[in-house]
Amino acid sequence: MATIGMGDIKKGARLEITGNPYRVTEFQHVKPGKGAAFVRMKIKNLQTGKVIEKTVHAGDKFEVPELEQKTMQYLYDDGEFLQFMDTTTFEQIGLTHEQVGKDTFDYMIDGMEADILF
Missing domain, CATH: 2.30.30.30 (SH3 type barrels.)
Structure with missing residues (x-):
């Protein structure tokens, strides 16, 4: 590493x-x-x-942490999680508001692309 x-x-x-x-x-x-x-x-x-x-x-x-970055599409906020979809595999993941960050969440629009670190 x-x-x-x-x-x-x-x-x-x-x-x-x-x-x-x-x-x-x-x-x-x-x-x-x-x-x-x-x-x-x-x-x-x-x-x-x-x-x-x-x-x-x-x-x-x-x-330096080994992180993988994927570009995913923001779908919607279900109240508890923000739902994102990998546009190549159609796999969906949910991230909490704290994981995304308030400063980022305020500017998110349904359908926009976001870079997610794993």
């Missing part, structure tokens, strides 16, 4: 921490006058949607 170090961290990068996949939403490279440089970042858990803050020091490395 590939690894990513402190110098490679940028917005949108994907990391695996304690077995969970995360995406970097914000980061700030800090070089204090005294001591080693570090990166302060906000990362979003791709399974739960929870955002946490983490500080990374020089030499820290993270594995």
